Amino acid sequence: MGKILKLDNVCYRYKDAKPDEYVLKNISYEFEKGKVYAICGKSGSGKTTLLSLISGLEKCEEGKITYDSKSLNEMDLDKYRNTCIGIVFQSFNLLPHLTAIENIILSMDISNIKVENKRKRAIELLESVGLNEDKGNRRVLKLSGGEQQRVAIARSLSYNPQVILADEPTGNLDHDTENEILNIFRELAHKQNKCIIIVTHSQNVADNADEVFELCKGKGMKKEDKQEEKNNNNDGKEAKKDKEKVKEVKKENNNNKQQNNKKSNSKKKK
Amino acid sequence: MYIFKNAIVSITRNVGRNVLIGIIILVIACACSVTLAIRNSADSLIESYENKYDVIATLGMNREKMMGNFNPQDRESSKENMINKFNEISSITSEDVINYGTSEYVKSYYYTESIGVNATDIETVSASFNTGAEGQNNQMQMPGGDRTGMQQRGTQTSGDFTLTGYSSYESMEDFISGSYTITEGEVSSDFTSNSCVINSELATLNEIVVGDVITVTNPEDETQTYELKVTGIYTDNTESQNSRMNMFSNSANTIITNATTIENIVAQSTDMANTVTPSFVLTSKDVIEAFETELQNKGLSEYLSVSTNLDQVESATDSISNVKTFATTFLVITLIIGIIILVVINMINIKDRKYEIGVLRTIGMKKSLLTAQFMVELLIVVMIALIAGTIIGACVSVPTSNMLLESEIESSQEEMQNIQGNFGRGPNSNNQSLNMQNNKPDNMPTNINGVAQLEKVDSINAVVDFKVLLQLLGIGILLTCVSSIASMVSIQRFSPLTILKERS
Known part of the structure; x- marks a missing residue:
């Protein structure tokens, strides 16, 4: 799997903060294509800030973020946002005066991507996230929350970015819709080899991610690799079974001992 | 897009x-x-x-410059000095005017010439009535209001009549301003012909009508005669300054002709001198100084200066x-x-x-x-x-x-x-x-x-x-x-x- 994004000792603090009051401090990590990442943490832990730094909406104070081996500091961030990454927000951030299709076409226009028939491509993208053309022709405000989020995902895919950043993408959605959106993300990662980074509070989202990171007061990133965890879980169960077997054997032995003792005691009384 | x-x-x-x-x-x-x-x-x-x-430049006495020669400590010699300086100022001739008129700053030019003449067969207005305005007929009637004519001093002759010649229509400011108005006939458009227009008072008193020929003479030599055909009669609409004292208008004895006629008369005479009053139409108001410098380079006396109608235009x-x-x-x-x-x-x-x-x-x-x-x-x-x-x-x-x-x-x-x-x-x-x-x-x-x-x-x-x-x-x-x-x-x-x- 190719490394697409790399965080190298990233530090960030607000402009009006004290010199040692960092929101994020020395965050380092590498993100790969083909995986769904979940960034978890308590409120104020710096999840959204980290996402803003990765998306180029904010600049890190120390350290650097590299995309495809190029530092963001040296890149045209507007170009980076309209070609390299797609952003999906909790509140969708679609333009309400446009239809779903127009929102996607506008995104293609901004990225200056060369597509013969942009409308056709927009419809295909909508279909890929489970929306038909009829829905695509509606103003986004006339769509449900789940549908708007699908439009936002389709928009973020319109210029075929390698990384999708999602900030609480299912925060406003019910459980079933959340699962549908997560399925879309998983498919994008596993079938289209995209790198999906989701900031979330949802345990369900975290459970569905390939890797989970927990930010604790911005001072570090704790890695939970689901694959290892699964492996660990499997080893534990067997050991438990062994222990249980041992316990059962011990129990049987004890029971036998007790029975033998009772028998010998009764013989002595007689 | x-x-x-x-x-x-x-x-x-x-x-x-x-x-x-x-x-x-x-x-x-x-x-x-x-x-x-x-x-x-x-x-x-x-x-x-x-x-x-148009910005029209005329030549006038630079009084400030002239007064610079006056020393209050020595009044008598200063006065004499000033008079000498005044007399030294060379007169403007029609050749000078033509020379100045060739300047690149000049759009067009015109001039007026005057001489004093007598007449054999007509009487002056004052003489007819033998009253008032004595000596008036000897005064040069300067066309163009207060403009200063450049007289050729020393040989200037006086006569009963003032013969004023204009170089073109443009120079006939009294007609343009309405001071004079033709009441009969017209001003001849031929500025080389021996034609003239006379005052209506002079015409009435001498019973002259349009088409008549009058004869003027050199005041110094009555044998030198010049015939002028009357093509028009004009009236003077201005009020004379002392109208109650003067029965007739100031221009009653002024005969108006063209500059060529005056020059011909002067050329034929040995002792007649004319007064030339030039006007130059400048190309713009910005060239006034340059024009004055050019004239001085061409020989214009330092005691003469260029004055314009710029204030009036502005x-x-x-x-x-x-x-x-x-x-x-x-x-x-x-x-x-x-x-x-x-x-x-x-x-x-x-x-x-x-x-x-x-x-x-x-x-x-x-x-x-x-x-x-x-x-x-x-x-x-x-x-x-x-x-x-x-x-x-x-x-x-x-x-x-x-x-x-x-x-x-x-x-x-x-x-x-x-x-x-x-x-x-x-x-x-x-x-x-x-x-x-x-x-x-x-x-x-x-x-x-x-x-x-x-x-x-x-x-x-x-x-x-x-x-x-x-x-x-x-x-x-x-x-x-x-x-x-x-x-x-x-x-x-x-x-x-x-x-x-x-x-x-």
């Missing part, structure tokens, strides 16, 4: 706000159109006045300049108020569209393109309103400006007709059979002493010309740019993340 598409979508989305902006621009455009038209009309009027009153355009200044001030005030209103509306607009800006910036739209989109939106609205405003403004301004110009042209045409009448032509002439247009001689200038024959009213539609349209276009772009500053600053200042957080 998507910027234009987005701009049009945004315009149609916010119809109410854009209509409001359009109405404001429309009003500004109307005001600007009218103001610019008035400014242009004022410019045309000033130009016409400048054509009407005072004539003062009122129009004031109108122009007022129009300019009004234009500036209109623009300032308009810009302030548009900036406020735009600031509100930006506040309303903050979310849109945030979203577009988040998905990677460049600040410059976003600013351009907002400017294009405003430019489209401004241009539509500007076109409508210009059409309305033109409808209002053209008649107004035309009215202003029409009255000016009418007065100019009337003036022109009066001038032609003074020469014995046109409707003012007693000779009603003469038609001004048909009877105008070939050499009768269309610009007599700078009084231009202005074009007719139907050619004034140039008020909404290309220049005005360009100016309005410039104003439109200025309005767009200045009122877009609010959006430019906001777009540069806004952080998309902050906007979206606020929205959330």
Whole structure:
């Protein structure tokens, strides 16, 4: 799997903060294509800030973020946002005066991507996230929350970015819709080899991610690799079974001992 | 291209706000159109006045310079010195005038010559009645009001009559100003013929009619005679300074002829000298100093200086300049108020569209393109309103400006007709059979002493010309740019993340 994004000792603090009051401090990590990442943490832990730094909406104070081996500091961030990454927000951030299709076409226009028939491509993208053309022709405000989020995902895919950043993408959605959106993300990662980074509070989202990171007061990133965890879980169960077997054997032995003792005691009384 | 598409979508989305902006621009455009038209009309009027009153340079005594020779400590010798200096001043001859007239700063020139003559068969007006104004007939009647004629001192002759010769129509200022008016016959258009016009009083007392021939003589040598044919009779409309003392007008004994005739008379005589009064029509008011320097280089005495009618020309355009200044001030005030209103509306607009800006910036739209989109939106609205405003403004301004110009042209045409009448032509002439247009001689200038024959009213539609349209276009772009500053600053200042957080 190719490394697409790399965080190298990233530090960030607000402009009006004290010199040692960092929101994020020395965050380092590498993100790969083909995986769904979940960034978890308590409120104020710096999840959204980290996402803003990765998306180029904010600049890190120390350290650097590299995309495809190029530092963001040296890149045209507007170009980076309209070609390299797609952003999906909790509140969708679609333009309400446009239809779903127009929102996607506008995104293609901004990225200056060369597509013969942009409308056709927009419809295909909508279909890929489970929306038909009829829905695509509606103003986004006339769509449900789940549908708007699908439009936002389709928009973020319109210029075929390698990384999708999602900030609480299912925060406003019910459980079933959340699962549908997560399925879309998983498919994008596993079938289209995209790198999906989701900031979330949802345990369900975290459970569905390939890797989970927990930010604790911005001072570090704790890695939970689901694959290892699964492996660990499997080893534990067997050991438990062994222990249980041992316990059962011990129990049987004890029971036998007790029975033998009772028998010998009764013989002595007689 | 998507910027234009987005701009049009945004315009149609916010119809109410854009209509409001359009109405404001429309009003500004109307005001600007009218103001610019008035400014242009004022410019045309000033130009016409400048054509009407050419800058005319004359030569006069530099009294300040002359007085510089006067020493109060030594009055007697100073006086003598001044007189000597005065006598040393070389006289202006017609050759000098022609020489000065070749200057590149001179558009045209004309001059007047005078000599004193006697007459064999006619009597002077005062002599006929043997009363008053003694010696008057010996006075040189200087044409052109207070202008100083350059007399050839030492050989100057005096006579019963003053024979004044003009080089062209332009030089006949008394006729142009209306001081003299032809009542019978006309001033001959042939400025080389031995013709003359005489005062009506002289004609009446000597029973001279148009067509008669009078004979004038050299006062020093009565045998030298010159015949002049009377082609017209004029009346002097000026009141003499001591009208109660003088029975007759000052010009009663003035015979008017052409400069060529005077020069011929002087050439034939050995002891006659003429007085030459030149006038030079300069190419512009900016060349006065250069012209004076050139004349001094050509030999003009340092005690003679060039004086002009510039003050008169400038005072004539003062009122129009004031109108122009007022129009300019009004234009500036209109623009300032308009810009302030548009900036406020735009600031509100930006506040309303903050979310849109945030979203577009988040998905990677460049600040410059976003600013351009907002400017294009405003430019489209401004241009539509500007076109409508210009059409309305033109409808209002053209008649107004035309009215202003029409009255000016009418007065100019009337003036022109009066001038032609003074020469014995046109409707003012007693000779009603003469038609001004048909009877105008070939050499009768269309610009007599700078009084231009202005074009007719139907050619004034140039008020909404290309220049005005360009100016309005410039104003439109200025309005767009200045009122877009609010959006430019906001777009540069806004952080998309902050906007979206606020929205959330």
